[in-house]
Structures are given as C-alpha cells and as structure tokens.
Amino acid sequence: MPMTMRSLLHLHFSAPLPPCHRLLPKPLLIVPPTFFSKSPTGLPAFSSSSIFSFRSHCKVPIVHVDSPAQPRVAFGEIHVITGPMFAGKTTALLRRVLAEKNTGRNVAVIKSDKDTRYGLDSIVTHDGAKMPCIALPELSLFRERLGAEAYNKLDVIGIDEAQFFVDLYDFCCNAADRDQKTVIVAGLDGDYLRRRFGSVLDIIPLADSVTKLTARCELCGQRALFTQRKTSEKQTELIGGSDIYMPVCRQHYVDGQVVKEATRTILDIERIAV
Numbered sequence: 001m002p003m004t005m006r007s008l009l010h011l012h013f014s015a016p017l018p019p020c021h022r023l024l025p026k027p028l029l030i031v032p033p034t035f036f037s038k039s040p041t042g043l044p045a046f047s048s049s050s051i052f053s054f055r056s057h058c059k060v061p062i063v064h065v066d067s068p069a070q071p072r073v074a075f076g077e078i079h080v081i082t083g084p085m086f087a088g089k090t091t092a093l094l095r096r097v098l099a100e101k102n103t104g105r106n107v108a109v110i111k112s113d114k115d116t117r118y119g120l121d122s123i124v125t126h127d128g129a130k131m132p133c134i135a136l137p138e139l140s141l142f143r144e145r146l147g148a149e150a151y152n153k154l155d156v157i158g159i160d161e162a163q164f165f166v167d168l169y170d171f172c173c174n175a176a177d178r179d180q181k182t183v184i185v186a187g188l189d190g191d192y193l194r195r196r197f198g199s200v201l202d203i204i205p206l207a208d209s210v211t212k213l214t215a216r217c218e219l220c221g222q223r224a225l226f227t228q229r230k231t232s233e234k235q236t237e238l239i240g241g242s243d244i245y246m247p248v249c250r251q252h253y254v255d256g257q258v259v260k261e262a263t264r265t266i267l268d269i270e271r272i273a274v
C-alpha cells in the first residue's frame with residue numbers, strides 16, 4: 001500500500017522534537033525516489049501534478065536520496081567514552097581522534113579550561129601522551145574561537161573532561177543533528193561519591209555508542225569501577241591526579257567509605273571530649 005502524502009507528512013511531523021532541536025533549521029523531508037515513481041500496485045504513487053502540489057504544500061526543503069540503500073549522510077554521530085579516573089578515557093579519545101585524522105578527516109579537540117594539570121594547550125593522558133586542543137570554559141564558545149569557516153570544515157570534534165561542561169547536551173545535539181559532526185566525548189560518569197558528574201549521563205540517549213572503561217584497583221588489582229578521593233575535601237570539583245584520587249573496585253570503595261565514616265566519628269567524639 002503506497003504511503004499517502006498525508007500519512008507521510010503525519011509520520012514526519014508527528015514525532016515531538018526534543019528541546020535541542022529548537023535551534024535547528026526547518027526539518028528536512030528526505031524521500032526515496034520510489035516515493036515519486038510507480039507504486040507496488042503499478043499505479044504512480046504520485047502523478048506529476050500532485051508532485052507539484054506536494055512541493056507547494058510541503059513548506060520544508062525536500063531532499064532526494066540517491067537510493068534507499070545509500071542515503072546521503074544528513075546527520076553526524078555521538079560516541080561517549082566514560083568510566084572512573086585512570087580507566088583510559090583520554091587515551092581512547094586520543095586514539096579515536098588520531099584514527100579519524102589518519103583517514104583524512106578534519107579534527108579538533110576541546111577540553112575544559114578547569115583542567116590545569118598539564119597546561120591548557122593539550123589533552124594529556126596519565127601516561128603523558130599528548131594532543132593539541134582548545135581549552136574552553138563552555139562549549140558554546142568553540143565555533144567563535146575556531147572561526148565559522150574552520151568550524152564548517154570540521155568533520156570530528158573530540159571533547160575531554162566532558163564532566164566540566166554545563167552545555168554538553170545542547171552542544172552535542174546541535175553538532176551531530178544540525179552540523180553533521182562526529183562528536184567523541186570522554187568524561188567521568190560519576191564523582192568521588194559515585195553521583196552523576198555534570199551532564200555526561202544526559203547525553204547517553206543522544207549517543208550512537210557508549211563505552212564504559214575500567215581501571216585497576218590500586219588496592220587489589222581487580223577491575224576498578226569507581227574513583228576514591230584520598231583527601232578530606234568535600235566539594236565535587238577538585239582538580240588533581242593520583243595525589244588526590246585512586247581507582248578502586250567495589251569492595252575497596254565500600255571499605256574505604258566505612259573507614260572514612262569511622263574516622264569521622266572518632267574525630268567527632270574526640271572533638272566533643274575536648
């Protein structure tokens with residue numbers, strides 16, 4: 001049964017568009033050639049006059065695809081790499097961006113300017129591997145900092161320390177849905193209390209792929225899923241490396257929390273006793 005014009009338009013416009021699409025240009029109507037050719041019943045799906053009226057009624061650009069098998073790439077991609085500290089997130093990001101660059105694609109890497117551990121002009125792994133990057137307080141400044149012409153030529157955007165970007169969701173949404181970029185995002189899923197960290201978890205529904213990496217537990221060598229803070233600071237954001245944090249398995253995370261609670265209780269008792 002050939003799709004009728006009304007059902008096609010209903011299908012195309014009935015799905016509610018999520019908020020990030022508010023900035024998008026008018027939606028494209030992508031139709032395969034079969035839409036305007038013979039229908040399975042042998043009757044033309046639409047006569048030439050109805051095509052004209054379809055175009056005049058359909059107030060959105062119509063993009064023909066060459067064939068249903070190879071539609072033109074009209075959208076980008078989002079790939080998320082997450083896990084605890086020392087899991088290899090930056091290493092994986094660096095490798096994927098290099099792989100894209102080696103295929104001739106135009107790449108750029110962004111990191112949060114809050115990450116001052118190794119300077120602001122590169123992303124640096126805990127092993128010391130480096131790649132030039134642009135350090136920003138917010139992702140919305142990227143296009144302006146790079147320049148519109150250079151941005152439009154970009155194929156791949158890498159983002160490191162993604163947990164520090166408050167505008168991660170909208171940036172990724174627009175870069176992939178509107179600007180046809182491949183966005184590769186590396187960031188912590190949880191903070192030292194195993195709570196969601198920034199907006200990394202928010203972009204999971206937008207993602208083509210999600211990779212959760214693990215490190216090695218500093219205390220037993222098992223898979224480390226969590227990051228334990230070794231110091232007593234309580235704020236969520238505290239920049240640092242192995243001086244402040246260590247990756248731990250579930251058992252040693254829980255044990256560590258018990259020790260911290262017991263220590264806190266003893267200190268409170270001593271404080272009261274004085």
Ligand SMILES: Nc1ncnc2c1ncn2[C@@H]1O[C@H](COP(=O)(O)OP(=O)(O)O)[C@@H](O)[C@H]1O
Pocket residue numbers: 084085086087088089090091092124125126127214215216217218247
């Ligand atoms: N406990 C650990 N478990 C795993 N890797 C560790 C550990 N401590 C140090 N490393 C080193 O850290 C590297 C990962 O660094 P990096 O890619 O910057 O991780 P992330 O970005 O996830 O913090 C590993 O290749 C390894 O050499």
Ligand SMILES: Cc1cn([C@H]2C[C@H](O)[C@@H](COP(=O)(O)O)O2)c(=O)[nH]c1=O
Pocket residue numbers: 084085086089090115117161187188190191192193227236237238239240241245
């Ligand atoms: C767990 C945790 C980490 N941070 C900071 C510490 C580092 O500067 C980065 C993570 O770096 P990496 O590339 O993943 O090694 O985040 C923080 O501010 N708060 C935390 O709870």
Ligand SMILES: [Zn+2]
Pocket residue numbers: 217218219220221222248249250251252
């Ligand atoms: Zn352990």
